[in-house]
Each structure stands twice: as structure tokens, then as C-alpha cells.
Amino acid sequence: MSTGSNLFAEPGLQQITVWARGVVMNKDARDIVVALAEAAAREGKYVQAWENYVDLPDRVYVPVRAYARISTDPIESKYIYENETPDIIILVEETLVKGVPVLRGLRKGGVLVVNTRRSPEEILSFLGDTGNLETLVTVDASSLSTAVTTLSGAEGATDATGIGAGIAAPLAGAVVKATGIVSLENLAAVVKNPEAMRRGYELARVTRLETKGAAQEVAVSAGELLKQLPFAGTVPSPVSENEGMVTGNWRMQRPVLDQEACTSCDTCWIYCPDSCITRTDEGPTFNLKYCKGCGICEEVCPSGAISLVPELNFKD
Amino acid sequence: MGKVRRISGCVAAANAVKLADVDVICSYPIRPYTGIMSELARMVADGELDAEFIHGEGEHAQLSVVYGASAAGARTFTGSSGVGVTYAFEVYSPISGERLPVQMAIGDRTLDPPGDFGSEHTDAECCRDQGWIQGWASTQQEVLDMHLIYYRVGEDPRVMLPQFVCQDGYYITHILGEVDIPDPSQVKEFLPPYKNHHVLDPKNPMIIGAQIEPAMGPPLQYQRYQAMQAVGQVLREAHEEFARIFGRRYDPFLEEYLTEDAEVVIFGQGAHMVTAKAVAARLRNLGEKVGVVRLRTFRPFPTEEIRRRMSRFKAIGVLDNSVNFGISCNGGVLLSELRAALYDFGDKVKTVGFVAGLGGEVVTHDEFYRMFRKIQEIAKTGKVEQTAYWLPFEL
Numbered sequence: 001m002s003t004g005s006n007l008f009a010e011p012g013l014q015q016i017t018v019w020a021r022g023v024v025m026n027k028d029a030r031d032i033v034v035a036l037a038e039a040a041a042r043e044g045k046y047v048q049a050w051e052n053y054v055d056l057p058d059r060v061y062v063p064v065r066a067y068a069r070i071s072t073d074p075i076e077s078k079y080i081y082e083n084e085t086p087d088i089i090i091l092v093e094e095t096l097v098k099g100v101p102v103l104r105g106l107r108k109g110g111v112l113v114v115n116t117r118r119s120p121e122e123i124l125s126f127l128g129d130t131g132n133l134e135t136l137v138t139v140d141a142s143s144l145s146t147a148v149t150t151l152s153g154a155e156g157a158t159d160a161t162g163i164g165a166g167i168a169a170p171l172a173g174a175v176v177k178a179t180g181i182v183s184l185e186n187l188a189a190v191v192k193n194p195e196a197m198r199r200g201y202e203l204a205r206v207t208r209l210e211t212k213g214a215a216q217e218v219a220v221s222a223g224e225l226l227k228q229l230p231f232a233g234t235v236p237s238p239v240s241e242n243e244g245m246v247t248g249n250w251r252m253q254r255p256v257l258d259q260e261a262c263t264s265c266d267t268c269w270i271y272c273p274d275s276c277i278t279r280t281d282e283g284p285t286f287n288l289k290y291c292k293g294c295g296i297c298e299e300v301c302p303s304g305a306i307s308l309v310p311e312l313n314f315k316d
Numbered sequence: 317m318g319k320v321r322r323i324s325g326c327v328a329a330a331n332a333v334k335l336a337d338v339d340v341i342c343s344y345p346i347r348p349y350t351g352i353m354s355e356l357a358r359m360v361a362d363g364e365l366d367a368e369f370i371h372g373e374g375e376h377a378q379l380s381v382v383y384g385a386s387a388a389g390a391r392t393f394t395g396s397s398g399v400g401v402t403y404a405f406e407v408y409s410p411i412s413g414e415r416l417p418v419q420m421a422i423g424d425r426t427l428d429p430p431g432d433f434g435s436e437h438t439d440a441e442c443c444r445d446q447g448w449i450q451g452w453a454s455t456q457q458e459v460l461d462m463h464l465i466y467y468r469v470g471e472d473p474r475v476m477l478p479q480f481v482c483q484d485g486y487y488i489t490h491i492l493g494e495v496d497i498p499d500p501s502q503v504k505e506f507l508p509p510y511k512n513h514h515v516l517d518p519k520n521p522m523i524i525g526a527q528i529e530p531a532m533g534p535p536l537q538y539q540r541y542q543a544m545q546a547v548g549q550v551l552r553e554a555h556e557e558f559a560r561i562f563g564r565r566y567d568p569f570l571e572e573y574l575t576e577d578a579e580v581v582i583f584g585q586g587a588h589m590v591t592a593k594a595v596a597a598r599l600r601n602l603g604e605k606v607g608v609v610r611l612r613t614f615r616p617f618p619t620e621e622i623r624r625r626m627s628r629f630k631a632i633g634v635l636d637n638s639v640n641f642g643i644s645c646n647g648g649v650l651l652s653e654l655r656a657a658l659y660d661f662g663d664k665v666k667t668v669g670f671v672a673g674l675g676g677e678v679v680t681h682d683e684f685y686r687m688f689r690k691i692q693e694i695a696k697t698g699k700v701e702q703t704a705y706w707l708p709f710e711l
């Protein structure tokens with residue numbers, strides 16, 4: 001006995017999901033949803049803004065989400081945990097297009113806004129099947145303002161540093177350009193850096209795409225989980241690789257070895273916090289399924305044999 | 317009217333504590349209630365609140381610190397979540413036994429295992445019989461209001477009992493909601509200064525919590541029992557005053573929603589009841605006579621109110637967002653207590669339990685829909701085939 005989904009539809013409701021990276025970008029992700037929600041509230045809309053609680057916000061670089069809901073009617077899904085079918089998705093950092101299912105659940109006619117200086121074509125090449133995506137917006141927000149890293153406002157507390165001083169402002173401006181979800185004036189009234197917001201609006205590049213329709217994803221049911229659950233929920237201890245915590249998609253920069261310079265001193269192997277360096281006759285190799293791009297290996301290498309290269313420079 | 321802001325339940329609680337002008341705060345971090353303490357720490361650091369802010373070395377210490385501070389005449393505040401709440405367990409009874417109106421916020425969190433920080437009412441419900449007043453808010457606004465009301469009720473000379481103000485972790489603690497933050501002058505009018513009956517004072521030395529003979533047990537416990545019995549009336553008065561001063565009126569015990577001609581209702585407490593109400597409203601559009609009754613005061617359990625107001629329904633479904641392994645009827649403590657309260661009505665009112673949202677999972681619209689359908693089926697057939705259902709496995 002199930003309802004069929006229409007009974008609980010909220011046609012006046014728009015869902016906005018922002019993806020960012022733990023600790024270093026939590027703040028800008030939160031600022032985008034709060035700024036858009038506050039601007040919409042000025043327009044008499046019903047709004048809600050919050051951060052995903054299950055993502056691991058205290059892990060540096062881990063993909064994290066913040067959400068907003070903006071509606072013409074009172075929001076009935078207030079305590080539904082996540083935005084399951086977003087209309088607008090914003091990536092505070094470009095590498096999130098790689099290995100993170102950012103488009104999951106995107107509704108028909110969906111909009112994706114990416115903070116990048118790369119071309120729309122290049123971004124699209126990483127996204128693969130874009131499904132319901134209709135509008136891609138690229139904007140080099142990082143060149144328009146400086147990201148704010150702060151723990152103020154973490155865990156639902158008040159952010160004493162104010163809203164929209166960093167790259168959130170130009171990104172929110174880009175959202176407005178593509179969607180008109182709030183007016184530029186109302187957004188300007190709530191962000192701390194309206195100049196950067198306007199520049200984001202002006203410089204945002206909007207690309208319209210042909211929607212292809214999204215493949216229906218079937219979530220694993222609780223019944224299925226019950227069948228799969230080991231006795232007392234024990235977890236096998238990983239010997240080398242933990243399939244339950246693949247950290248490769250935390251990586252924004254990839255370590256690359258200069259074999260000539262490497263003396264095989266093994267310092268990097270000792271220091272890698274994720275044990276993803278293997279010693280070989282050709283020097284260290286990096287397990288990219290787990291390397292989270294922390295850069296410690298580069299930092300400790302006494303010979304300068306490791307350099308960090310933006311992850312999107314690699315197609316694999 | 318104060319200032320309306322969009323804030324989390326954590327910040328709402330902190331604002332209430334600030335408005336109540338507490339003297340001593342004792343913290344120890346654990347998600348999801350931590351935000352309350354970071355906010356209070358900020359307020360103290362920024363000079364917005366003049367209070368002693370003490371870091372306990374654990375939850376047992378937290379409760380011990382506010383125990384002593386309250387006995388010394390301070391208005392106190394502490395809080396915790398999940399296993400933090402249970403770690404402090406030993407100190408709950410001494411505090412209520414000494415009749416110290418300490419206030420504690422609980423941001424619900426599942427007890428271990430596993431190390432899950434999702435919400436379940438189990439942590440706070442474990443402490444239900446320790447002589448503390450206890451209730452669940454369902455919105456960020458209600459969090460703020462409940463903290464203020466509970467200080468007033470707990471510190472009333474007829475009561476003098478500690479209070480748990482509970483909010484569902486994440487759903488209320490972390491999601492931003494609209495909150496009207498009242499003016500301090502209104503709060504001053506509503507909440508008189510804290511006056512202890514027996515202040516620890518070096519000039520007049522006194523022992524609290526002394527060893528006693530068994531013969532003193534019955535009268536001592538009966539005193540505490542009478543204090544708990546007095547809470548209902550004091551809650552009523554406090555809610556009247558609250559409505560007069562702040563313009564927000566809550567039923568002290570039961571919030572009824574679409575119940576006027578309802579045949580069946582869902583009964584429960586906390587954040588998920590907001591979703592239940594949305595589902596009931598949609599079913600009303602289909603002409604179904606369904607409603608929701610949300611419990612606002614869990615301790616003391618409002619037996620008389622329930623008997624008077626809920627025996628008119630044909631069938632009641634009870635949502636428990638907690639685990640009570642081996643409990644009567646296989647549901648949760650709310651089912652068990654509601655059934656006990658309605659016992660004298662026998663078969664006239666059917667009841668059925670639902671256990672859902674464990675581990676912090678969402679209780680979805682669809683799940684509430686299935687619950688309503690099950691209750692309607694019971695009302696129609698008069699048959700209760702199963703006393704309780706664990707969702708989503710059994711319904």
C-alpha cells in the first residue's frame with residue numbers, strides 16, 4: 001500500500017543543493033544557501049536552509065552538501081533529510097565534477113553552476129551522462145573574491161563572520177543569472193560583497209543543453225539492507241583497502257612523481273596518512289582510489305620529487 | 317514582538333539561555349547538541365552574556381557542576397546528546413532529589429552501537445523516571461519558548477524540579493527555522509529571578525544529599541512525587557502567562573491538529589510530527605477524517621488530559637522514535653503509556669504502535685500514509701492483528 005508520489009507533491013517548491021569540500025569550503029557552501037534563502041524570504045517566499053548532517057564536515061576536502069528550499073507555499077517536507085530531487089546544483093569547487101555523483105536526482109530542466117575557469121565543454125567531458133541537465137553555468141568565482149575559511153557557524157551555530165563575503169557571492173550571482181530564482185537586488189541586500197556578486201552575475205557563462213532524461217536510480221531498500229547486514233553490524237577490518245571509505249574523490253590535486261629527482265628515500269611512504277603510497281623499483285606509486293590529495297607527500301619529500309597537479313588536468 | 321531570525325534549534329536554545337540570564341553553564345561536546353554550547357561560548361566571549369562557562373571533563377562532571385552551582389543559588393544550564401546523556405545518568409536523580417531546578421538541553425542522538433549521530437528519542441527517554449520535567453519541541457521557535465517556560469515551571473516554589481528540554485538531533489538542532497526572539501524585558505516579566513530554598517553558604521553550613529535511614533525513604537520520595545504532581549497546574553499557568561506576554565499560545569500538554577471530527581489520529585512527539593501533520597492535511601483533502609495529536613509534555617505524562625481528550629477517537633496509532641526492546645506490545649514507551657492511560661476505555665479506543673525513524677532516518681510522508689491507512693483499517697474492522705509495527709520492515 002503506497003501513495004504513488006503525487007499525493008505529496010509540492011509544485012511551488014524549488015530545491016537547491018550546493019556541493020563543496022569539507023572544512024575549507026563549508027562556509028562558502030553554507031553562505032550560498034543562506035544568501036539565496038534570505039533573499040527569497042525578502043520576496044515573501046517560504047524558505048529553509050541547512051547543511052547535510054551525515055556528510056563528514058570535519059574531514060578536510062571530503063565532499064559536503066548544503067541545501068536550500070524556496071517555495072511559494074509553506075514547506076511540508078521541512079524534515080525530509082536531504083534534497084532528493086534538486087532543481088539547482090552548485091559546485092563551489094570544480095573537481096567535484098569528477099567521481100562525485102553531483103547530478104543525482106536532478107529534476108527535469110535542472111541547472112548546474114560550477115566555479116571554474118575551464119570551458120563548459122571541458123566540464124561536460126567529466127560529467128558523462130548529464131541526464132536532466134538543461135543549463136550549465138560556468139563562472140570563475142575564485143578570481144572574483146577570496147574563499148573564507150572559518151569554523152564559525154559550524155554545527156548549526158551562528159556564523160559571526162557574516163554571509164557572502166567570499167566566493168559564495170559571485171556563485172549566488174551566477175545562480176540568479178541562470179535561474180532568476182531571486183532578484184539581484186534582494187541578493188545584494190543580504191551578501192557582504194555585492195560587488196563580487198554582480199561580477200559573478202555578469203561573467204557567468206550560460207550554456208543550454210539538450211536534456212536527455214535521467215535514468216531512474218533505485219535506492220537500496222531497508223529490507224535489502226536488513227538482508228545484507230552482518231550479525232551485530234560488524235565490519236570486516238580492511239587489510240589494505242576499505243571499500244566503505246573510498247577517499248579518491250576528495251582529491252583536488254594529484255601527486256605526480258619526477259622519477260629523476262626521486263632518491264627512493266621512502267619519506268613520502270612513511271608520511272602518507274592514508275597509506276596509499278607503495279614502494280616499487282621505479283620509486284613510489286600512488287593509489288589514486290584512496291589518495292585524497294592532501295599534499296603531505298609533496299611537503300615532506302626532501303628532493304622535491306613530487307609535484308601536485310590539478311586533478312582536472314587528467315582525463316582518467 | 318521581538319526580532320524574527322532564521323536560526324537552528326541549537327541557536328534558538330542558546331538564545332533562550334541568554335534571555336534567561338543564566339549564571340553557570342557547563343559544557344562537554346557531542347553532536348548534535350554541541351552547537352548550543354559553541355553559541356553560548358561565543359555569547360560569553362563577546363560579552364553578550366555574563367555567565368560562568370565551565371568545560372566539564374565529561375557528562376557526569378557536567379551534571380555534577382550544575383548540581384553544585386544550582387545548590388549554591390545559581391541558575392544553571394547544561395546539555396548533551398546520545399551516550400553523553402546516558403553517561404551522566406547517575407547524577408539525574410540526586411539533582412531532582414535535592415529539588416534543584418537545573419535545566420538541560422538534549423539534542424537527541426541514537427545510543428551506540430553503531431556510532432551513528434542520527435536522532436532517536438531513546439537517549440532522553442531513558443531518563444524519563446528520574447524526577448525531571450521533560451518535553452519535546454517540534455520547531456526551532458518551540459525550542460526557545462520551551463526553555464523559557466521550563467525554567468519558570470521548574471523554579472516555581474511548588475515544583476523545584478530539574479528539566480530536560482528535548483529536540484530531535486539534526487532535524488531541529490541543525491535545520492534553520494524562523495524564530496521570533498523575544499525582547500529581554502518580556503522575559504524579565506515572564507521569568508522571575510531564581511530563588512533556591514536552601515542555598516549552600518559557608519556562613520550557614522548545610523549538608524545536601526546526606527545518608528539517611530530507610531525510614532526517611534518513603535517521605536522523601538513522596539515529596540518528590542508530590543512535586544511532580546504539581547507540575548501540570550504550574551505548566552498551565554505558565555503557558556497562560558506566556559501567551560499573554562509573548563503572544564504565542566501552546567497547549568501545555570497536547571497539540572491537536574485536524575482532530576475536531578477525526579476518527580483516527582497519529583500520536584507522537586518531536587520533529588516527525590510536523591511531517592505527520594502535512595500528511596494528515598493531504599489526506600483531509602481526500603476527505604479522510606484523520607488528525608494528529610502531538611505530545612508536548614512527556615514528564616509528567618498527561619494522563620488525565622489524554623483520557624479526557626483522546627478517548628473520543630476510534631483508533632490511535634502511536635509513533636515511537638525510540639527502541640524499547642522487550643517492552644509490552646512490542647512498540648515503544650509512548651505506546652505503552654498511552655495504552656495505560658486509556659486502559660479504562662477498553663475496546664472503545666483501539667491502539668496500534670509504530671516504531672520508525674530509527675538511527676535518525678527520515679520518517680517519510682509515505683510511511684505516515686501507510687500508518688494512517690493501517691489505523692483506519694483497524695478503526696473499520698475493529699481488529700488489531702498486531703500490537704505494533706516496525707517500519708519499514710513490517711509495514
Ligand code: SF4
Nearest residue numbers: 272291292294295297
Ligand atoms: S597527496 Fe600524497 S600524502 Fe596525501 S593522500 Fe595522496 S599520496 Fe598520500
Ligand code: SF4
Nearest residue numbers: 262263265266268301
Ligand atoms: S620522499 Fe621524495 S625522494 Fe623520497 S621516496 Fe618519496 S618521492 Fe622519492
